[in-house]
Amino acid sequence: MAKLKLRGKDIRALGYPEGPVISIAMNIMEKEYKFEKEEVVMNLLREVLAAPVEYANDAVLGLIAQQLLPKQSPEGAEVSLNQTGVAFTVFGGQNIEQSAMNQMYQAAKLPVAVAGALMPDAHAGYGLPIGGVLATENAVIPYGVGVDIGCRMCLSVFDIDPKELIQKEQYFIRELKEATLFGGGRQFQQSSEHEVLDRAEFDEIPLLKGLQGRAARQLGSSGSGNHFVEWGTVEIDEADPVLGLKPGIYLGLLSHSGSRALGAAIANHYTRVARQKRRLPGEANNLAWLGLDEAEGIEYWMAMNLAGDYASACHHIIHAKLATQLGRKPIGRVENHHNFAWKEQVEGVERIVHRKGATPAGKDVLGIIPGSMTAPGYIVKGRGETASLSSAAHGAGRKMSRTAAMNSITHELLKETLEKHGVKLMGGGLDEAPQAYKNIGEVMQSQQDLVDIVGRFTPKIVRMDG
Structure with missing residues (x-):
């Protein structure tokens, strides 16, 4: 039997007002009545609209009904932190x-926290620290996900001798430059086509309606800071049934970027909403949450998942462009989000697990942990360690702030380091110099219980903003 699929315009035709109630109604009815006939569901929605008071306490339809009732003037509740926090495990704490x-x-x-962990690449951020993992009870924290929602790694492996990166260096430089666009506000003059731009959320969530055009023009581009696209060497020492690649040395294309202006707008908007609903003391204000039984929480969850899929689409477009120029299809691909929230089982109960700058590392889950522009990255397979909430580091992690790096690292030192490692850098700046990052070997040493290494990626031609 086909699953129920509703359209916003049909719900509007019933008389439902513009606003979150339409997307909420679609989400709830498609989930709870997915095998019911559309006619029955529409009649039920008509009844809720006619008498929302009668359905206000209904276990399923109550959330829709509450959106239709007159609103009292909102006043954010003051929330106190618990005196003692939930226990969390720290990996690589010495660094x-x-x-x-x-x-x-x-x-x-x-009050909503139930478990946590801190990864060995951790450093301070906004809300959760970068490298922080937090499980909550039925609540999502926009700044626990971060501004760059769905920031992601993507590796394509090609059965090509990586010696060609030296023999045809100018060819690979040219193709990388032509296929990529970097910078915070940069946009393509012509949009790429992708099914993610046709998602219903763009029509059903008021915030997203005004973001669709820019999202289309930024699709397939990359941000600034530590975002990159690079050619390099992939080494597989032993065959692994999950990775599915034979031992050998291959050519790899590795990218790191997120959801561009779309994700930033979603994060900032819903953080403001969360702060208005819950006033937390001091800097904890950045940890304001939205309940997943609240309209705003449902709406953020839908928008967050859209932004994650959008980030993935950006990578796939870049990789498809370069694969076309190579005239080859990749023989393997590994990718993972590391700024996201997931519904996962924690000690047998469904929780919301936030990973802000942390790699999912469930049992046999593949991921990529990069080093720096001159240090190797690692293809890893998760071990499903409960103490880390099935998570691992998302990179080497910064040991210097951007300002400190700019003030202490010289162009001469960066040039010397790049030459020593045989790396060609296009763009980039002193704030992203290898010296600004922790030792990736030490980070990996600190998380031997979290992941198994199944391959390595060594950068050779690096493209960044600047």
């Missing part, structure tokens, strides 16, 4: 700055 530890202690005191 984690105190400010990141303090942020994790603060997050652990949230």
Whole structure:
């Protein structure tokens, strides 16, 4: 039997007002009545609209009904942190700055927190620290996901001798330059086509309606900062049934970027909404949450998932362009989000697991943990370690702020380091110099219980903003 699929315009035709109630109604009815006939579902929605008071306490339809009732003037409730926080495990603590530890202690005191972990690449951020993992009860924290929703790694492996990167260096430089676009506000003059742009959320969530055009023009582009696209060498030492590649040395294309202006707009909007609903003390205000039984929480969850799929589409477009120019299809691909929230089982109960700068590392789940522009990255397979909430580091992690790096690293030192490692850099800046990052070998050493290494990626031609 076909699953129920509703359209916003049909719900509007019933008399439903513009606003979150339409997307909420679609989401609830398609989930709870997915095998019911559309006619029956539409009649039920008509009854809720006619008498929302009668359905206000209904276990399923109550959330729709509550959106139709007159609203009282909202006043954000003051929320106190717990005196003691939930326990969390720290990996590689000897290399984690105190400010990141303090942020994790603060997050652990949230009333909705149930478990946490801190990865060995952790450093301070906004809300959760970068490298922070937090499980909550039926609540999502927009700044626990981060501004760059769905920031992602994607690796394509080609059965091509990587010696060609040296023999045809100018060819690979040219193709990389032509296929990519970097920078915070940069947009293509002509949009790429992708099914993600046709998603219903763009019509059903008011915030997203005004973002669709820019999202279309930025599709397939990359941001600034530590975002990159690079050619390099992939080494597989042993055959692994999950990875599915034979031992050998291959040519690899690795990219790192997220959901561009779309994700930033979603994060900032719903963080403001969360702060209005719940006033937390001091810097904990950045950890304001939305319940997944609240209209705003459902709406954010839908928007977050759209942004994650959009980030994935950006990578796939870049990789498809370069694969076309190579005239070859990849023989393998590994990819993962590392700024996202998932519904996962924690000690047998469904929780919302936030990974802000952390790689999903469930049992046999593949991921990529990059080093720096001159250090190797690692293809890993998760071990499903409960102490880390099935998570691992998302990179080497910064050991210097951008300002500190700019003030202490010279162009001469960067040039010397690149030459020593045989890396060609296009763009990039001193704030992204290898010296600004932790030692990726030490990070990997600190998480031997979290992941198994199944391959390595060594950068050779690196494209960044600038």
